[in-house]
Amino acid sequence: MKQKTIILAIVMATLLSGCSPLLRGPGDRLDYIQQASDKYLRSIYLKGSSWSIMAVDLESGRIILNRDSDRMLIPASNMKLLTTACALETLGPDYRIPTLVGYRGEVDSSGVLHGDLEVIGFGDPTVSTRYTGVYSDAREMSPQDRFTAWADSVISRGIYQIEGNLVGYDDLSISRTLGADWAWNDLKYWYAAEISPFIYTDGCLEITVTPGDSVGDVASVSWDPDIDIVDIYDEVLTVAADAEPELHFDRALENNIVTVWAVSYTHLTLPTN
Numbered sequence: 001m002k003q004k005t006i007i008l009a010i011v012m013a014t015l016l017s018g019c020s021p022l023l024r025g026p027g028d029r030l031d032y033i034q035q036a037s038d039k040y041l042r043s044i045y046l047k048g049s050s051w052s053i054m055a056v057d058l059e060s061g062r063i064i065l066n067r068d069s070d071r072m073l074i075p076a077s078n079m080k081l082l083t084t085a086c087a088l089e090t091l092g093p094d095y096r097i098p099t100l101v102g103y104r105g106e107v108d109s110s111g112v113l114h115g116d117l118e119v120i121g122f123g124d125p126t127v128s129t130r131y132t133g134v135y136s137d138a139r140e141m142s143p144q145d146r147f148t149a150w151a152d153s154v155i156s157r158g159i160y161q162i163e164g165n166l167v168g169y170d171d172l173s174i175s176r177t178l179g180a181d182w183a184w185n186d187l188k189y190w191y192a193a194e195i196s197p198f199i200y201t202d203g204c205l206e207i208t209v210t211p212g213d214s215v216g217d218v219a220s221v222s223w224d225p226d227i228d229i230v231d232i233y234d235e236v237l238t239v240a241a242d243a244e245p246e247l248h249f250d251r252a253l254e255n256n257i258v259t260v261w262a263v264s265y266t267h268l269t270l271p272t273n
Contacts, residue, residue: 030064037065074181097124101150103159104167111160119150120169121197128202143201143225170197188251188258201225207260209247212238221260235261 041051054069056062087095099122105115127143177194178187186192193203205223212219219236239245245262 034065034067037067041067072181097122097126099124099150101154103162105164107159111158113159113162113164116164116167117154117159117162118167118169119198121199123195123197123199125199125202127200168198184253187253188249205230205258207232207249207258209236209260209262214238215240219262230256230258233257233259235259237262 037053040046050071050073052068052071052073053065054063054067055065057064100120101117102120103113103115103117105113107113127146177196178192179195182192190202190204196203201224205225205227207221207223210220210222211217215238217238218234219238221232221234221236223230223232236245236247239262247260247262249258249260251258
């Protein structure tokens, strides 16, 4: 499907850019562009593919090509470019997603908060290692370091001790925690994490499997961040060093139960007839 998409993109780019002088000509030349696009789209190389096209003259606003533009399709990853462009145009390059920290109660003269410290999230995705270290020019900073920065901000406002609770609000009006039209069998993977006003480490767990001391021993499984809202069932057995185990995992859609198991192809026996 990716190859078909690339072929279609090249064809349409060639058609529109190569025929650009025609766009200023009579209406019959516009008909030619539409007929030529239909010819390419009926090509055997695009057989079985799904598509929709709309091309607009940016100077006049005239639609110069329209084929099933209102057809619902699952976008490819290059849709991120359009989404980012729209966000930059609407919000500007200096926009920052806020996270508000406040309190409910009274702060006495010694800096003791007699009440709760409250944190209101708005979907900031940067409480994650993805935006630090090898992924950016910023210095290595863990999510915990960001919390330390929050604590420093609270201290700078004269609060040194909290007698109440730390309360997080994540009940902002988000109509969907999962993207529309996401494939259900993708929901266990990191790129299909649920959406939340509080996004900690991308909403994902990093699971590490360590072999036992002997063949047949149950391997140990650890995860980061080490949180207690997830249950992990470890069904991985230690195999010989020359084996080629393939790790698998699954997560039920209705809970936070993750099952980890492995298949060792060294131990598989195939029929000879």
